[in-house]
Amino acid sequence: MNEEHLSQADNVPNLMSISQEHCEGFGCRGGGQDQVNGSEHDQEEPQDFLVSVMIRRQHMEAPKNTSSIPVSEFLLICFPNYQTWQHWLSLPLSLLFLLAMGANATLLITIRMEASLHEPMYYLLSLLSLLDIVLCLTVIPKVLAIFWFDNKSISFSACFLQMFIMNSFLTMESCTFMVMAYDRYVAICKPLQYPSIITDQFVARAAIFVATRNGILTMPIPILSSQLRYCASVIKNCICTNMSVSKLSCDDITFNQLYQFVIGWTLLGSDLILIILSYSFILKAVLRIKAEGAVAKALGTCSSHFILILFFSTVLLVLVITNLARERIPPDVPILLNILHHLIPPALNPIVYGVRTREIKQGIWNLLRRLKEVLLIFWFNMKPISFVGCFLQMFIMNTFLPMESSTFLVMAYDRYVAICHPLRYPSIITEQFVINAAIFIVLRNLLATLPTPVLAARLNYCTSNVVENCICANISVAKLSCGDIHLNKLYQFVSVWCLLGSDLVLILLSYCFILRVVMSQQSGGAVTKALSTCGSHLILILFFYTLLLVFIFTNKAGKKIPSEVPILLNVLHHLIPPALNPIVYGVRTQEIKQGIIKLLKH
Template sequence: MKAHQNITIFIEVSDFLLNCFVRSPSWQHWLSLPLSLLFLLAMGANTILLITIHLEASLHQPMYYLLSLLSLLDMVLCLTVIPKVLVIFWFDLRPISFSACFLQMYIMNCFLGMESCTFMVMAYDRYIAICHPLRYPSIITDQFVVKAAIFILARNVLLTMPIPILSAKLYYCGRNVIENCICANMSVSRLSCDDVTINRFYQFGVGWTLLGSDLILIFLSYALILRAVLRLKAEGAVAKALSTCGSHFILILFFSTILLVFVLTHVAKKKVSPDVPILLNVLHHVIPAALNPVVYGVRTQEIKQGIQRLLNKIW
């Protein structure tokens, strides 16, 4: 009698399935409405902000050009992630093709780094405005914004390009269910039959190099700003100086707080539901995008007046 041999057959998969909130399926029902409203707010508010800055000649200044860049990045990140998540919530359309998945992975990594870098450049802008006000017009020019935009684009496009390439070169042989709402690098890579050590180290190294260095420079800029502000002796000078960078600092808190909580939940993943990091990852692509233009619109008088004039023309 011939002995039976156990033969493992590997079937190469052609697409992925995004499996959102497996352990907490009820989340999809109550999360779909607020997520939809946040998405509409993000797209609408950023569109109004971009139109206002474009039409108002008084807002054609480097600071507002950088804010326009931030709005564009927020809109791209929202459009890359949230519509697909909502389609999964509403219609259970979980399949995503290989090319769409790796494209989403690249855009998320690239544009998140670009957003972080834009915050860093905006922090430098506020540092020059408060610590070296007389030199501000000669340092922060339109040419400076162009050079900063080229640097932001080149740095992140080049350094994040290997992330989807490394993942796409892996051999996927059977499992195709991504335990996530989005095509996060490690969520996808762990489905392969190959060793993902290089993917993990590159993701970790690039992530901490880009986001870590940006956050360090941002908080260094604000430490220098705070030191300069505390030296001001004129009445009301401290309040005026802080108000000029208050909006920007609030935006950074939105960006970094959610990111920090996301990292901490990953570190303590044994103590929290695995669905919590997935939820935070989704919210990180929409909450800052929705709140950034609202904060600037409420706290910046020039933008508020520009929006009012725009709405008066429409109505």
């Protein structure tokens, strides 16, 4: 036996007295005494094996009987301490995800369609938006699938692919900020050389450098993790981060941790140092400018970039600090911050540039004007609409909108009876009640809104036949009339506010009674359960009336905002609630969720 094994064996008391039970746990055969009395080879082999086993056991954090298992998939457990709050958290995350995807897509389309934005600086901004879209699509859909459909499993290969994309694209984003900082440095410190330095060829080479450097250097992180042997398959995280996955391994993960630490700080740290150096030279050059207003103008060109770097670095530093202090704070906090770091910067990047860059802002307005034309053309140049077709559309819109509001009212009454009078619920909310409620909804709103298109149809139209809207709204059509339209406006105002206003008041009253009953209960769990039954309904009401109020306020603002904004909001109000209603109820209602899963299986 070599000296190293002997020295280690001396530090292991009673090594040869290991019990037969423990030896069998490691797959040994024969007793210790038989092995000692055997041949030299027979003596050395069991001893070497047992010594190596003991040394390995000293270095392993797992229990004594831990052994590796074949892992084909992992289970992602989001927020272990707050499982019941996942559905509520999915709402703001969904809105941020839609904002991030929509804003970045709008920015990419604007830069692509506007010839004035075909410049190197905006190409770099397009690269940043593209990276943001990929990061969001890699992380957020899986998180929402866990929240909505309890789809916690992720395959072995998909987990490490997600790990690679997150690590590589995060450092690519940091590197892009560094290239953009160099762009601002050349623009301010060497303005005459800017056209010859920052060219399209420079942007192409910079993009290749960003992708190659970060792709190659971060590639070993998922490779090292995939080579480990795993003793468990439950990841206490919403995403496959390197440390969360590596912790499940039976092997020593020191090298994995060291490599990620060194590479992470080398890539992100070097980018940050170069960004700070660029801005140091910029500040030095700006402070030498004597002309009044030149300093503010020069710094103004860097403000958007500086704000984005501040967002990116701040969220990243907070995430690092919370991970270092994870023993002092709840484990759910770093998990949430990790998700937000893949969501907030992508959502804010295009908004900050869109708000603070005049050229992009103008490009977006031009895009909205083109969008208006697209909506009017409806893809097939179908601008004309018949007289009858226009007023039929007006009638259906005016009728079915308050019908939806009345349906929310009936649903609020259903929740009121279920919580405040649970014993009487089966006798009150019957199939006959639902039929009577449906008849009431149809007749009430049909009779109340029918005069709106009738009054508009009786007007004399003698000016233009061009309706400046995507749909035949009452006021848009009535404005084309030569006659007095005060009665039309008054009737629509009174009928809409009577119908929608009365519904909203009764809904609020229902929830006041529900809240009073719920608060009188002593059990905290009963309160949570009672309120959770109303969660889906409250979310849908919030969407419906918020969009409606925003649309009304934009119409009242008149010439203070572009005319395209109310048109777009009017279209969205007929699109977003119908799209979200089934999703919200499907996510938050267990029976519907199970029904959808069964349907997908079939």
